Amino acid sequence: QLKRFYKKVKSLKIGLRINPKVSYSNYDLADPARKFSRLGVIDKKSISSIIDLISGAMFHFNCENDNFLNFSSNLDYISNQYKDILEKLEWVSLGGGIYFTKENYPVDDFWKKIKELSKKFNVQVYLEPGEAVITNTTELVTKILDIVHNEIDIAIVDASTEAHMLDLLIYRTPAKIYPNKGKYKYIIAGRSCLAGDVFGIYNFDKKLKVGMTIRIQDAGGYTIVKKNWFNGLNMPSIAVKKLDGTIKLIKSFNYKDYLNNLS
Numbered sequence: 001q002l003k004r005f006y007k008k009v010k011s012l013k014i015g016l017r018i019n020p021k022v023s024y025s026n027y028d029l030a031d032p033a034r035k036f037s038r039l040g041v042i043d044k045k046s047i048s049s050i051i052d053l054i055s056g057a058m059f060h061f062n063c064e065n066d067n068f069l070n071f072s073s074n075l076d077y078i079s080n081q082y083k084d085i086l087e088k089l090e091w092v093s094l095g096g097g098i099y100f101t102k103e104n105y106p107v108d109d110f111w112k113k114i115k116e117l118s119k120k121f122n123v124q125v126y127l128e129p130g131e132a133v134i135t136n137t138t139e140l141v142t143k144i145l146d147i148v149h150n151e152i153d154i155a156i157v158d159a160s161t162e163a164h165m166l167d168l169l170i171y172r173t174p175a176k177i178y179p180n181k182g183k184y185k186y187i188i189a190g191r192s193c194l195a196g197d198v199f200g201i202y203n204f205d206k207k208l209k210v211g212m213t214i215r216i217q218d219a220g221g222y223t224i225v226k227k228n229w230f231n232g233l234n235m236p237s238i239a240v241k242k243l244d245g246t247i248k249l250i251k252s253f254n255y256k257d258y259l260n261n262l263s
Helices: 002-009 044-049 068-081 107-121 130-134 166-170 255-260
Strands: 015-017 056-058 091-093 124-126 140-149 153-157 184-189 198-204 213-216 238-241 247-251
Touching (some): 068 107, 107 124
Parallel strands (some): 056 091, 153 184
Antiparallel strands (some): 184 198, 238 247
């Protein structure tokens, strides 16, 4: 592909994604170096053959990696295995998925490791800190529409995993609702027709009632970009809470938006 389109892009700084065959991910689905991964070139000879056509390379080998020792070890491996290639580059991107903003993460050691790579090969190092930037910045604010009972109390809210937090279904993980303490246990469920439209099972310190607000924390990752019109459910409005406590509505949606998004 690089050779095919090179004439059209040769005036630009071009990078090549490399699969180092080492990675960190709790989910095979999101593992950049999983078996048979299509993401990145593996063969070093192929990379060396086009080294004069590129100015940089991308090594995206992390997904939700909060383990500095793992990151450091994998980076050392890449430095050693791709030494001859790195010496000929101007820049290197380490991609995203590195959770360096997590509480108690050894940030100073992390920056030292990045700087070490930069100095060793005289390259500009880039990060793509999507996860680090959005973690714990966003809430999905929902309202309880109904409460039913089927062996356990089930509170149905005016949102949906299928429509608004699709990754919960894809990765089969519960939504984050804190503090998740108390003697009253409820399933928090979505309002779609999907039987498995469930955010999770949680404990509360008081009985829930119709009309109460349920706040789903850490809802910024892959939500706005993946939300859809399943069942014709309305999209959540997007609002920003400023440091002084005021809330600014950025965007809201209506039935016309639904109609205009139909194929």
